[in-house]
Amino acid sequence: MPVSGGSDHGSSSTASKPVQDLPSFKLLTFNTWGLKWLSTNRKERLRAIGDELSGRFTSVPIPGSDNIELGKRHSQFEQYDVVALQEVWCQEDWDYIVMRCSENYPYHRIFYSGIITGPGLAILSRIPIESTFLYRFPLNGRPTAVHRGDWYVGKSVAITLLQQIDNNTPPLAIMNSHMHAPYALQGDAAYACHRACQAWDFAKLANLYKKAGYAVIVTGDLNSRPGSLHHRLLTDETDLVDSWEQLYGQQDPETLAKLKPSEQIIYGCTTCDSNLNTYRLDKRLDEACRLDYALVDPDRLLPTAAGARFTERIPGVGSFSDHFAYTCTLKLLPRASSDIPLPMTASQTREKLIQRYANYQEMLQCLAQYVVNAKRQKLLRYTHLGLSIIVLIFSCFLAFMTDWAAIFWVLFIAVVCITGLLDGLLAFMFGEKELRELREVEQEVIGAQQYLQSQLDFRNKL
Known part of the structure; x- marks a missing residue:
């Protein structure tokens, strides 16, 4: 069996086993930064990732690192049971990884969606894959943000159900995602509302499989900092725990910003924007953060180890990606005789319910602020269409009345028609759709908040 630890199907029960004897599962999640033409040294890096995962060492430690825990070459090949990848957007890169890793990871899947290339999600596994399913986020940026591309790749959740490892432990559901990127810390370019809606849907999916x-x-690059609304929705709404925080506790961002870059990785697992990454050398210490996660069910999984990986360098190239990878080792806890979870409102403390209520309030405020912006953008596009029609009529009249510069009027009319029509279509086909989807999420949050309020009122009467 590919998973270490006791996988003896003949044992009478694992309930009496000590933790060290329970089956163990090792996960790696890695954003590979594999954009065609745009990612620096893409082909060399993705091939090096495939080589490393297959046990063919190509990396070297970070020069001048004063901490032996950071950037060291492992004396023994580090084997993972499942590798969840993000931003694998070129078929040739995926084909190379599969070819290199087929011996160690005989089961694999890349997911397809979106208009261009797909969501970039892929999985390698030593455990047989039972089934897969792709859920595409309804809200995922705007088609006008061509330079960002989130809308075109179809950001999604790739769900992989694995064959049961042990008769006494529950089956695994790996939910890999790469949520919408924030292109600013605040404002419209932060896409906080779209990411919050994605986290809301994601939490509902996780609860269904629980x-x-x-x-x-x-797991994956959730593009959400620890403690953010998106992070809280994924944990408070599901009762999943952050595997890193479960082991090492929450880190204070101000304290983390004062540490050396190597210490930030060791004590804060800063997988993103560390200036030890050769593609992020210009980043300040306070910009380093953790965006790559494994959120796990604490009733069925027990984190025992976690940390950053792929912090080494590729000779002559640099870092493996603009992110570092994250790994965690989990013990599979035995199933209870009746493994049917209680409703969360019945099992959670009053303080947790109040926190969830506060999350709903913040979510509704986020939605309300963004709806104003979405309506304004839709109105501007319709206004552009209306003005284009007026200008078109006026230009046709002038072109008919004057016999000079006819070619100018032809080109001008063409530009007016194309741009006005495109904006009108965007307002009708995307703007209306976006507002309805925002309204749907709003109604879901209001309903959940009302139910939670009734539960809090009921507890107050007890």
Whole structure:
């Protein structure tokens, strides 16, 4: 069996086993930064990732690192049971990784969606894959943000159900995602509302698989800082725990910003924007953060180790990606005789329910602020269409009345028609759709808040 630890199907029960004897599962999640033409040294880096995962060492430690824990070459090949990848957007890169890793990871899948290339999500596994499913986020940026591309690749959740490892432990559901990127810390370019809606849907999916008896792992580049609304929705709404925080506790961002870059990785697992990454050398210490996660079901999985990986360098190239990878080792806890979870409102403390209520309030404020912007953008596009029609009529009249510069009027009319029509179509086909989807999420949050209020009122009467 590919998973270490006791996988003896003949044992009478694992309930009496000590933790060290329970089956162990090792996960790696890695944003590979594999954009065609745009990512620096893409082909060399993705091939090096495939080589490293297959056990063919190509990396060297970070020069001048004063901490032996950072950037060291492992004396023994580090094997993972599942590798969840993001931003694998070129078929040739995926084909190379599969070819290199087929011996160590015989089961693999890349997911397809979106208009261009797909969501970039892929999985390598030593455990047989039972089934897969792709859920595409309804809200995922705007088609006008061509230079960002989130809308075109179809950001999604790639769900992989694995064959049960042990008769006494629950089956695993790996939910890999790469949520919408923030292009600013605040303002419209932060896309906070779209990411919050994605986290809301993601939490509902995780709860469905939890109720079905799966040991759920939410993993990937969630583009959400610890403690943010998006992070809280994914944990408070599901009762999943952050595997890093479960082991090492929450880190204070101000304290973390005062540490050396190597210490930030060791004590804060700063997988993103560390200036030890050769593609992020210009980043300040306070910009380093953790965006790559494994959120796990604490009733079925017990984190025992976690940390950053792929911090080494590729000779002559640099870092493996603009992110570092994250790994965690988990013990699979034995299933209870009746593995049917209680409703969260019944099992959570009053303080947790109040925190969830506060999350709903913040979510509704986020939605309300963004709806104003969405309506304004839709109105501007319709206004552009209306003005284009007026200008078109006026230009046709002038072109008919004057016999000079006819070619100018032809080109001008063409530009007016194309741009006005495109904006009108965007307002009708995307603007209306976006507002309805925002309204749908708003109604879901209001309904959940009302139910939670009734539960809090009921507890107050007890």
